[in-house]
Amino acid sequence: MDKNLNITKTSYPRIVIIGGGFAGVALAKKLSKQEVQVVLLDKNNYHTFQPLLYQVSTGGLEPDSIAYPIRKILKDFPNFYFRMAVVEEIDTDKNKVKTNIGNLKFDYLVVASGSTTNFFGNSEIEKHSMAMKTIPQSLNLRSLILENFEEALLTSDLNERNALMNFVIVGGGPTGVELAGALAEIKKGILPKDYPDLDTRSAQIHIVQSGDCILKGMSGKASAKAEDFLEKLGVNIWKNVRVTSYDGKTVTTNTDLTFETATLVWAAGVKGATIKGLDAEEFVTRGNRLLVNQFNQVKGFRHIFAIGDIACMVSDAFPHGFPMMAQPAIQQGDQLGENILKFIEQKPMKAFVYKDKGAMATIGRNKAVVDLQHYKFQGVFAWYVWMFVHLFFLIGFRNRMVVFVNWVYNYVRFDREARLIIRPFKKRLKK
């Protein structure tokens, strides 16, 4: 393989975008018909709709319906290049990115590399727990859950059997809450039918939350109602408890509380996915994010920008940066598309103003919580709103249709049919 990416430099300035998530794709769309050369780099050839990963893990959706080929997004854009590459280093002196497939010079660089799971330095937990930030990770979790139930059938040891059927989810944010709700529904509706020869009632679902409430980014009303919904579904919520270790069997916490489980899902936090060479202390801030000004320029640079989860733009309302969610990413991508063109033309850029469209989370069938700026509501209507919004933000008509078909089917039939162990997780570990 060549040591370059085989992209001919033209007279247009070259903008390199690292990452095809919400931010990178929003930016690319804005640059689609402009006099710039755009190179989008991503380690995958698809965009992932992360908010629905938990439905992949729980068999409610197939992975392919929340992934979308990046090349298809870009296909009608002239002067666009996609390369599937892992960016290994950024050379800010020579304006060059180093990737696993070669090096590339840039005139302008936009880091939209997103975030990764934050294990807060606990490598034992990292080794034994499951994360849910990518499609392969979500599929691994799907396999593991199903493999554990198949295995639970085979043991006469009650403790072992229960450990195989228990779930501990660390983190009471949207991911943890949505996953717990889905698991509770599976426990109620699917397991007794699928495993008639197993007493699945003893399966326990725990959320362990270090703070004093779940969904802490949302309103008190949403948090309380979500807790209520989860408890009705039989989920145990442990607040003000911090998980301290997990050896693949026993979860210990900073209290007397311990759990025996074969499945620990780590949804306790994310951190910016910084890249070597652009990770100096002066601009890497809380949560491993890159400090940017109101034009998304990384502190100390004029031609290097950061948008989305990786960017930390401090404002009065958000002293630690915007929440690491889709909305700030999309809005920043959109706006940078305009700003970067202005910057090239040496016109003044427009300061970014975040339009907080609110937050939402679904707990289960007819159960969701929605916080809009002036209106907060919970229950059936919130659930419909949640579904509509998620369908709307999914990329691609086919994906929307397939997700819609699945949701209608799952709703009418109380079912989740993608409970498939396509690639076993445990066996692979053993190899």
Add this chain to the structure above:
Amino acid sequence: MDKNLNITKTSYPRIVIIGGGFAGVALAKKLSKQEVQVVLLDKNNYHTFQPLLYQVSTGGLEPDSIAYPIRKILKDFPNFYFRMAVVEEIDTDKNKVKTNIGNLKFDYLVVASGSTTNFFGNSEIEKHSMAMKTIPQSLNLRSLILENFEEALLTSDLNERNALMNFVIVGGGPTGVELAGALAEIKKGILPKDYPDLDTRSAQIHIVQSGDCILKGMSGKASAKAEDFLEKLGVNIWKNVRVTSYDGKTVTTNTDLTFETATLVWAAGVKGATIKGLDAEEFVTRGNRLLVNQFNQVKGFRHIFAIGDIACMVSDAFPHGFPMMAQPAIQQGDQLGENILKFIEQKPMKAFVYKDKGAMATIGRNKAVVDLQHYKFQGVFAWYVWMFVHLFFLIGFRNRMVVFVNWVYNYVRFDREARLIIRPFKKRLKK
């Protein structure tokens, strides 16, 4: 893990079925409300609809829509047990199967283990080529094809680039023909848009066929028309040529012909998936299949049966056994369901008579060939018939809906959106 499968023996006779393919599932359904204990063993927790695997490999369908959870098929059947297990040996003296999760006694055994790819002993080809008999294999092929195109972009070496874009398919049966047709459509409709910076016109698709026609199990008319369709799509068909070696780069044949390709798909044949302990020469016949009588009893046994691909039932019309396809499997499963109950009640069993419902293959958009017993037709109507029949035989309403949505979308938009590299194939090899 225990060394047994944790299934309590009841007063009912126990029937162990090895394999949840077309034959095993048809049999299970027939036994659903009878006074027998049924244990179904399969290495996967899902049934695979093999006829559509090539659409998974070519991004037209998501894998989850052609897989169906076996537990869901069995969920309303009393006295049914499913265990996800690999059967390693059959002890015909002690009436016992040995699996990777423990041993199990049987009163009656039905081998429905299907078939695997037949490399005819050529381990070099086995190592470097791609097979397409399982969902993971089909996904590997999907990844490899897309990875090769991403790589083709990076090289300036014309020969290397062409090798990455060429496909050689060995075998002109339905699998080879359908895959070649799908690849030809991708080359025409998708590659130029996805890879504007690559001259994808030079991508070549070859079918290498050892016999003197493709689709040799079908009528001369079907074969000729399929060949015509493929040639119009730009597929090169090489007849009377046998592939002799492949080192991952160069394909050699028994003639002067060689091909340079990074993708060799081996669809040249299948063989019965025999199991140790039930593989004596006296009943293992041509194609590694188990010789059975007209009641599907394996030669020399009264209580051990074989159905589907693994069974070779010789008749005047089919001196080498029935074709290894879904129809004989389903019909044998159905009939054995009745026969085995008769056998248990010591009533005479009914000899199996195969009802040949014909054969069909699709080449592409509006292009299929259908052979019914009294009516053979090709073209648009055949294509609709092909789709209808495949939708009909798919298990599960959700799967049918999702496949239907995909097909309508693909047809209207000339597209295949599941072109996703979810689990890279090459990188894994390197690890």
